[in-house]
Amino acid sequence: MTTTPVLEAIDETLETQGKPPVNVIYEWLTTVDHKKIGLMYIVYALIFLVVAGFEAILMRIQLAIPNNHFVSPQVFNQLFTMHGTTMVFFMGMPILFGMGNYLVPLMIGARDMAFPRLNAFSFWISAFAGILLYFSYFGASGLYAAGSAPDVGWFAYAPLTSKVFSPGHSTDYWTLAVFLSGVGSIGTALNIVTTIICMRCKGMKMSRMPLLPWLYLVMSGLVFVAVSPLTAAQVMLTLDRYLGAHFFDTQAGGSAILWMHFFWIFGHPEVYVLVLPAFAFANEVIPVFSRKAMFGYPAMVAASVAIGFISLSVWAHHMFTVGMGPAGNTFFVFATMVISVPTGIKIFNWLATIWGGKIIFAVPMMFMVGFLFQFLIAGLTGIMLSAAPFDWQLSASYFVVAHFHYVLVGAIVFSLFGAFYYWYPKVTGKMMSDTLGKWHFWLFLIGFHLTFDFMHVPGLLGMPRRIYTYEAGRGWDTLNFIVGVGAIFQAAGTLVLVYNMIHSYYKGKEAGHDPWDAWTLEWSVPSPPPSYNFAIEPTVNSRRPLWDLKHPEDPDSDYE
Amino acid sequence: MTTVTTASRIPIDGPIETPWKLPYRGNIGMACLILAESAIFIIFVVAYIYYIGKSLSGPTPAQVLELPIFGTICLLSSSFFVHHAVTSLRKENFRACTLHLAATVLLGTIFLITTAREWYHLIHDEGLTIKTNLFGSTYYSLVGLHATHVVVGLIMLSLTLAFSLAGKIKEEHSEKLEVLSLYWHFVDAVWVVVFLVVYVIGR
Numbered sequence: 203m204t205t206t207p208v209l210e211a212i213d214e215t216l217e218t219q220g221k222p223p224v225n226v227i228y229e230w231l232t233t234v235d236h237k238k239i240g241l242m243y244i245v246y247a248l249i250f251l252v253v254a255g256f257e258a259i260l261m262r263i264q265l266a267i268p269n270n271h272f273v274s275p276q277v278f279n280q281l282f283t284m285h286g287t288t289m290v291f292f293m294g295m296p297i298l299f300g301m302g303n304y305l306v307p308l309m310i311g312a313r314d315m316a317f318p319r320l321n322a323f324s325f326w327i328s329a330f331a332g333i334l335l336y337f338s339y340f341g342a343s344g345l346y347a348a349g350s351a352p353d354v355g356w357f358a359y360a361p362l363t364s365k366v367f368s369p370g371h372s373t374d375y376w377t378l379a380v381f382l383s384g385v386g387s388i389g390t391a392l393n394i395v396t397t398i399i400c401m402r403c404k405g406m407k408m409s410r411m412p413l414l415p416w417l418y419l420v421m422s423g424l425v426f427v428a429v430s431p432l433t434a435a436q437v438m439l440t441l442d443r444y445l446g447a448h449f450f451d452t453q454a455g456g457s458a459i460l461w462m463h464f465f466w467i468f469g470h471p472e473v474y475v476l477v478l479p480a481f482a483f484a485n486e487v488i489p490v491f492s493r494k495a496m497f498g499y500p501a502m503v504a505a506s507v508a509i510g511f512i513s514l515s516v517w518a519h520h521m522f523t524v525g526m527g528p529a530g531n532t533f534f535v536f537a538t539m540v541i542s543v544p545t546g547i548k549i550f551n552w553l554a555t556i557w558g559g560k561i562i563f564a565v566p567m568m569f570m571v572g573f574l575f576q577f578l579i580a581g582l583t584g585i586m587l588s589a590a591p592f593d594w595q596l597s598a599s600y601f602v603v604a605h606f607h608y609v610l611v612g613a614i615v616f617s618l619f620g621a622f623y624y625w626y627p628k629v630t631g632k633m634m635s636d637t638l639g640k641w642h643f644w645l646f647l648i649g650f651h652l653t654f655d656f657m658h659v660p661g662l663l664g665m666p667r668r669i670y671t672y673e674a675g676r677g678w679d680t681l682n683f684i685v686g687v688g689a690i691f692q693a694a695g696t697l698v699l700v701y702n703m704i705h706s707y708y709k710g711k712e713a714g715h716d717p718w719d720a721w722t723l724e725w726s727v728p729s730p731p732p733s734y735n736f737a738i739e740p741t742v743n744s745r746r747p748l749w750d751l752k753h754p755e756d757p758d759s760d761y762e
Numbered sequence: 763m764t765t766v767t768t769a770s771r772i773p774i775d776g777p778i779e780t781p782w783k784l785p786y787r788g789n790i791g792m793a794c795l796i797l798a799e800s801a802i803f804i805i806f807v808v809a810y811i812y813y814i815g816k817s818l819s820g821p822t823p824a825q826v827l828e829l830p831i832f833g834t835i836c837l838l839s840s841s842f843f844v845h846h847a848v849t850s851l852r853k854e855n856f857r858a859c860t861l862h863l864a865a866t867v868l869l870g871t872i873f874l875i876t877t878a879r880e881w882y883h884l885i886h887d888e889g890l891t892i893k894t895n896l897f898g899s900t901y902y903s904l905v906g907l908h909a910t911h912v913v914v915g916l917i918m919l920s921l922t923l924a925f926s927l928a929g930k931i932k933e934e935h936s937e938k939l940e941v942l943s944l945y946w947h948f949v950d951a952v953w954v955v956v957f958l959v960v961y962v963i964g965r
């Protein structure tokens with residue numbers, strides 16, 4: 203056989219793979235391999251998931267009974283600020299980027315990302331940003347005066363963030379951390395887009411690319427136009443705080459509303475930055491476990507691109523209560539409702555894929571069904587809120603909190619968990635325990651519904667969000683207690699997951715390279731995939747290359 | 763042989779319809795960067811336009827700003843030279859490449875000097891700083907953001923010029939030089955917007 207330099211390199215890595223590497227820590231710290239960087243993203247995000255989940259539990263303990271004095275009002279403000287910021291910037295984005303980093307090159311038949319060193323840089327800068335945010339607990343007011351974390355909310359509305367209302371440095375830590383995480387996100391998004399456009403293997407036309415890379419492409423496009431404005435706004439805020447500029451200083455003619463616009467121009471598309479990868483996971487898992495090809499591939503792509511564009515024009519539905527006037531309100535009501543069209547198309551396509559399929563209820567599929575169901579409900583409460591008069595009544599109440607957690611937890615986290623069970627065998631070469639997986643699923647499902655179904659009700663009964671305690675006898679007590687119990691269930695479920703991941707790594711059964719009998723390229727290489735993924739770059743002729751390989755008598759390419 | 767275990771099981775030389783050529787990654791990466799940077803600039807421009815005439819105290823733009831015609835001509839014409847640096851490199855005309863690069867760096871530097879003089883005048887003679895009023899805040903941040911981009915571009919161009927002088931730039935680098943030239947064209951295009959917003963509409 204002829205050997206090329208790449209093949210030799212792979213042989214070398216294979217030879218060293220058996221032996222203990224010289225210095226594991228050094229190797230991970232300096233790696234530019236997309237799979238290792240992806241894993242580091244995921245581990246770092248899981249740590250923050252546990253931290254931010256812990257903060258959520260503390261809040262729920264505080265709210266479980268009326269007139270509670272478990273934490274002070276100041277600490278409560280810090281808790282919801284840190285929880286929201288961490289979940290969005292240091293759990294959600296990194297974990298999805300981590301999955302993308304790991305999967306995109308494998309699925310398009312590439313050996314690595316387009317810019318491996320930029321990839322490492324983006325990871326380390328976001329990791330640094332997360333550490334910086336939590337360092338504020340020690341360093342934000344005076345030297346190591348503990349308990350001085352940011353307390354301005356994850357939206358940091360002006361003028362709360364002005365020097366007068368927020369002395370000390372806690373807000374500066376928040377701005378810097380968010381700014382740096384933005385730089386990292388833009389770097390990774392750039393890398394993902396370039397990889398997808400320039401590194402596809404032979405024969406993989408855009409119309410043949412699996413849906414996951416497609417959705418990551420749209421998601422990365424959104425990152426450019428959504429995260430950059432936030433990064434710009436952070437610069438302005440820092441200029442205000444450090445150099446005495448007046449962007450958001452109402453005393454000098456500056457505008458607090460402008461900050462709201464800038465924030466939500468980021469904030470709303472951000473929801474789609476988080477949810478598009480969740481759709482991507484569902485798109486891969488549902489067909490495989492229904493044993494049918496994805497229904498309506500072109501419609502799925504079109505709907506995703508449409509969602510990307512429309513999501514840019516709806517941000518002010520977060521600002522109905524500001525008083526934008528009838529014209530503004532009407533525009534944003536309709537723009538918001540338009541989004542439900544492509545979203546509906548997606549839901550129908552998933553259902554049509556499942557319909558009549560030979561459904562296999564393995565753990566990944568269970569999570570995906572949960573995802574579908576809960577995403578539907580979240581969409582319904584979303585449509586309710588997009589009617590301005592309804593929103594006037596319920597904005598800043600627990601109804602809104604319940605709605606967005608339905609999206610963030612019910613859709614995104616469920617789909618993510620499903621993805622974990624699906625790709626874990628590829629990453630580690632071991633199967634995750636099925637029993638533990640079912641325990642995780644049921645604990646989390648019950649906990650989720652206890653928490654977030656019941657949370658709608660105190661909202662309807664007038665309980666505002668961001669209050670640290672409330673009087674007894676308003677009809678909120680029992681409900682809040684149930685909500686708190688649900689949170690504990692969810693925490694327990696998550697701990698089962700963490701235990702399962704560690705336990706299966708050592709004790710799980712061998713997975714082989716294709717345990718689910720799947721169809722995309724990542725399942726054609728050994729588990730875990732070697733450095734450079736493909737010894738020989740593959741050529742594909744259809745959307746499901748492994749199907750063609752397994753069923754030469756009935757290849758997909760005949761149908762395209 | 764060990765490679766067999768790593769080999770993907772997908773056929774290596776399956777038939778494909780058309781010759782397989784994908785775009786150069788430098789260009790796509792730069793296009794993404796430009797998209798992200800445009801979004802950043804748009805936010806600063808929007809803030810500038812939103813705050814025109816809203817300062818509670820003076821000085822106003824009409825009192826202190828003058829049209830920076832000379833600097834603008836220098837900057838915009840530098841785009842032409844960087845373009846020619848790329849084309850001459852493609853034709854392996856290394857001398858022309860070096861000369862065009864030098865002209866680009868020179869013109870960019872002149873532009874930067876005009877901005878510096880303008881700022882000196884504003885701060886020293888007119889007492890306008892970022893703190894003074896909304897005009898000061900938006901003016902220095904928008905023009906400053908652009909100037910920062912000019913500085914970054916100049917650093918990269920000067921490095922290229924140095925390599926070029928040392929004879930280290932060959933025809934195979936023309937793709938990379940083109941990426942750099944894309945960035946420079948972008949910086950120029952942004953200046954057109956800044957010029958219109960700050961010096962024409964803003965006054």
Ligand code: HEM
Pocket residue numbers: 255258259261262282283285286287289290294355356357603607610611615653667668669689692
């Ligand atoms: C898993 C269980 C979770 C529980 C029990 C929980 C609970 C809470 C609570 C009690 C609040 C404060 C509401 C208020 O007073 O305004 C909150 C706010 C928030 N949560 Fe969660 N949360 C969970 C998961 C998540 C996840 C996964 C995300 C995002 C991916 C998330 C994002 C947010 C955001 C953005 C806020 C708003 C913070 C603010 O108002 O400043 N949460 N959550």
Ligand SMILES: [Cu+2]
Pocket residue numbers: 469470473516517519520
């Ligand atoms: Cu929204």
